[in-house]
Amino acid sequence: MSITDIFTNPLILSMFLGALFIGILISLSASLLGVTLVLKKYSMLGDGLAHIGFGSMAVAALSEKILRNKFDGTLGDYSLLISVPIVIAAAVFILRQNEHSKLNGDSAVALVSTSALALGYIIYSYATGQASDVCSSMFGSASLLTPSTADIVTTVILSAIVISVFVCCFNRIFAVTFDETFSKAIGFNADRYKTVIAVLIALTIVMGMKMLGTVMISGLIVFPALSSMRICRTFKSVVVCSAVISVICSVLGILSAFLINGLTIGPAVVVVNLVFYIALGVFGKIKKA
Amino acid sequence: MTDSNDVYIRCRGAAFSYNGKTALSNVSFELSRGDYLCVLGENGTGKSTLVKGLLGLIKPDVGTVEYIGASRSDIGYLPQTSGIPSDFPSSVYEAVLQGQLKKLGRRFFYSKEDKADAENNMRLLGIENLKNKSFGLLSGGQKQRALLARALCAANKILLLDEPVAGLDPLVTSEMYEIISKLNRERGLSVVMVSHDTKSAAKFATHILHIKNEPVFFGTSEEYMKTELYNEFLGGCGHEHH
Ligand SMILES: Nc1ncnc2c1ncn2[C@@H]1O[C@H](COP(=O)(O)OP(=O)(O)OP(=O)(O)O)[C@@H](O)[C@H]1O
Ligand SMILES: [Mg+2]
Numbered sequence: 001m002s003i004t005d006i007f008t009n010p011l012i013l014s015m016f017l018g019a020l021f022i023g024i025l026i027s028l029s030a031s032l033l034g035v036t037l038v039l040k041k042y043s044m045l046g047d048g049l050a051h052i053g054f055g056s057m058a059v060a061a062l063s064e065k066i067l068r069n070k071f072d073g074t075l076g077d078y079s080l081l082i083s084v085p086i087v088i089a090a091a092v093f094i095l096r097q098n099e100h101s102k103l104n105g106d107s108a109v110a111l112v113s114t115s116a117l118a119l120g121y122i123i124y125s126y127a128t129g130q131a132s133d134v135c136s137s138m139f140g141s142a143s144l145l146t147p148s149t150a151d152i153v154t155t156v157i158l159s160a161i162v163i164s165v166f167v168c169c170f171n172r173i174f175a176v177t178f179d180e181t182f183s184k185a186i187g188f189n190a191d192r193y194k195t196v197i198a199v200l201i202a203l204t205i206v207m208g209m210k211m212l213g214t215v216m217i218s219g220l221i222v223f224p225a226l227s228s229m230r231i232c233r234t235f236k237s238v239v240v241c242s243a244v245i246s247v248i249c250s251v252l253g254i255l256s257a258f259l260i261n262g263l264t265i266g267p268a269v270v271v272v273n274l275v276f277y278i279a280l281g282v283f284g285k286i287k288k289a
Numbered sequence: 290m291t292d293s294n295d296v297y298i299r300c301r302g303a304a305f306s307y308n309g310k311t312a313l314s315n316v317s318f319e320l321s322r323g324d325y326l327c328v329l330g331e332n333g334t335g336k337s338t339l340v341k342g343l344l345g346l347i348k349p350d351v352g353t354v355e356y357i358g359a360s361r362s363d364i365g366y367l368p369q370t371s372g373i374p375s376d377f378p379s380s381v382y383e384a385v386l387q388g389q390l391k392k393l394g395r396r397f398f399y400s401k402e403d404k405a406d407a408e409n410n411m412r413l414l415g416i417e418n419l420k421n422k423s424f425g426l427l428s429g430g431q432k433q434r435a436l437l438a439r440a441l442c443a444a445n446k447i448l449l450l451d452e453p454v455a456g457l458d459p460l461v462t463s464e465m466y467e468i469i470s471k472l473n474r475e476r477g478l479s480v481v482m483v484s485h486d487t488k489s490a491a492k493f494a495t496h497i498l499h500i501k502n503e504p505v506f507f508g509t510s511e512e513y514m515k516t517e518l519y520n521e522f523l524g525g526c527g528h529e530h531h
Contacts (some may be wrong), residue, residue, distance in 0.1 A: 039377060168397040174383065175390050179373055185344040186443045187361035188390050233423040234380040 006258055016258055018147040019265065022211060023250040025159035027220055027269075029204045031246030032166045034225035035239050036177045036197060045094060047218035048113030049087055049205045054214040055120030056086040062127040080154060083206050090116075091198035091205075096191065140213035140266030151210070158207045162200045169196060174235055216266035220246065223273035230277075230284040245280075249273045295322045297359040297447055297479055298343060302352035305335070305342045311350070312338045315503040320447070322358065325473045325480045327490035327510075330500040336483045337369050339500065340451050343481065358446075359479075362391045365444025367436055369451040369483070375425040381435050384424045385411055388442025410438040413468065429456045437465075441472070448472065450482045466493055487522045 006016050030046075037045055060079035090112060097108045147155075166173065175183045176193045183190045201221075208217040228241035253269030260268075297320050304314035313335030320326055328336050341347045342354055345361055365388065373384075388410075389403040411417045414434040419427065424435060437453060453469070454462045470493050473480050484490050490497060490510070497513040499506040506518055513519055 039374075171386075171390070171393060171397070171399060174379075175387050178377065178379055178384065178387060179371060181346065181368065181372065182366060182387065182439070183390060185346055185366040185368075185449075186364055186388070186391055187345075229376075229378055233378050234421075235378055235383050238378045 002259065012258070015147075016254070018152065019211070019254050019258075020251065022147055022152065022155045023254050023265070023269070024247050025155050026204070026208045026211060027224075027246040027250035028243055029159045029162040029166075029200075030208060030217070030220040031224035031242045032163065032239060033197065033201050033204055034221040034223075034246075035228075035235075035242055036173055037201065038222055038225040038229070039177050042095070042109075043222045044109045044113075044218070045091070045201065046205060046221035047215075048094065048109035049091055049202060050209060050214040050217045051113035051117040051120070052090045053083055053087050053205050053209045055116035055123070056083040057209070057214075058120040058123035058127065059086070062123050065127045080206065083209070084202070087202040087206055088199050091202040092195055095194050095198040095201075139215060140211055140264050155207055158203045162203050162207075165196065165200060169193065170239075173197060178235070212266035212269060213264075216270050219270035219273060220250075223270070223277055224249070227273070227277045227280045230280045231287070245276055246273075249276055296320070296357045297322060297324075297363075299355045299357060300343075300352065301355070303342060303349040303354055304351050305338050305347055306350050307338075307347075311502075313342070313500065313502060316342075316352070316500075318498055318504070318507045320479055320481060322446070322479055323473070323477055324496055325470070325494045326482070326496045326498060327494035328481065328483045328498045328500065329485070329487060329490060334501050335503075336500060337451055339498075340366075340369075340449055340481070340483060343449060363445035364447045364449055365440035365442065367433075367440040367448075367450045367453050369455070371432075371436060373424070377425055379424045380420065381416065381422050381424050381427065382407070382411070382420045384435055385438045385442060388439035391443065407438070407442050410441040411435075413441070414438045430458065430461055433457060444478055447479045447481065450480065452483050452485070454484070454486065469493070487519065491519065 006012050034046075037043060057079055060082040063082070064079075094108050094112060172188075172193050173196075175188060176190050176197070180190050180194075204221070205217055208220060212220060224242040224246035225238070227245050228238045232238045232241045249272045250269050253272040254265055256272070257263045257265040257268040299319050300316045303316045305312055316339060318326075328339060330336050338347070342349060344364065344366060345354070373379075386399065386404070386407045389399055389407055392403050393399065408417065408420075411420060414437055416431065416434050416438060419431060419435070424432070427435060433453065433456060437450075440448060440450070448469070450469070454465050457465060466489055469480060469482065472478050480494075482490075482494070491514055492510075494510050497506060497508065497510050498504055499513070499518055506513060506516060
């Protein structure tokens, strides 16, 4: 495919614009939360939650199979109704672990996520009988499709929630990220905002899972934050810069997935992020020198 | 003479422990409006534990810590060690502004007054020129001042300081004592300060609490200067000079 194909073929154009629209919303949400996750040393949380999301999608596939057999009717795509609560519950569980348990956050992530991945894989293969389905849910859809209206509506609603809550709670999220103990000491309800952060992350993961795949979404969360931290020194600038980098990388990644045959969006976006990370590292070194 | 609303915090027989091991017990004292209380004691005797207990970061096993004329939102806190990683991307201003957190109330963003207040406190501690510097890149003493400015932002009624002058040079140390004393007198803040500097404690504080895993002395500094504890310390000092 060439650039002109994208803009002359109306079908491809609508696919491209749809992917771009959804991609930008997801990358904005992911990059904002990524800053807090990276700084709280919870980089792997996104990865773990995505595995749980994979498990929940498997459960959805299985229940769909059972219900189809029983009712023999067409069911809408209700996998979100199953994924959202499961991933939120897992996020809250993991983020609030360190308060009252001997299991530290890192181990909790590893434990819960591998179990979910393993169980999810078994359930998935049983429910669908196809390995390719598993592959596409891990690395994102192999084929480029016009996003359905339902996909677009869900993404718009979820990302609107994530972005607006993040912006409104910016100062509180900074407080929890920068120095949780101090926040608690002056009578601030830090646990409540940790729960808010957990819910926002869960929503972001669920949004991104379909398009980028469960293995790739975590890259979208940590890369922009790490990249911007190589050139910015204040919290606000890191957040803004990370959002900008993330959107640029997603646009470039999606564009290359359309231009290069056989390239899927998830890995493409992650690789562009990697390139930016390396480039900004070099730039940061040069600036310092 | 003290009206009950003038009592800010009242501890009654409070004991604190970590994983079932008691670190501090039998604490009873009152902190009233305008008090300047110095907490003295050797390393590991429970001073920071007491501070965390007063803040509600750890709960007493037995006894009570009661807030009467003040609430937990009226406290500014300077931790002994902050635990903020040095690579955390934050400007000094952003760090200080965290002290205004409780003033947000139901609002989302800081008001002009909140910001101006933070800047005033930075000026008071002589760090206004560091405003846009990266917090992680400050020297130990500069960090300490920034964190004290943050504590001041939060301190409506009470200032809890866990070894505020540790790591500061002698000049800055005496400056810091002057500032704290001035805040105590002029803003009417009650101060609780953990310290190893017995002499300055006796000079500036109104009250002394000396602990050795439980209080061994609580009273005014004049009374403290008449005790064995203080003379022991002076004796120790005199000994060093020979
Ligand atoms: N988080 C913790 N977990 C377990 N034990 C602790 C913890 N914090 C303190 N302790 C123990 O409690 C006791 C009192 O500690 P604390 O920090 O209150 O001492 P301190 O008087 O502040 O000492 P320093 O002068 O060195 O600051 C010590 O024996 C210490 O080992
Ligand atoms: Mg201590």
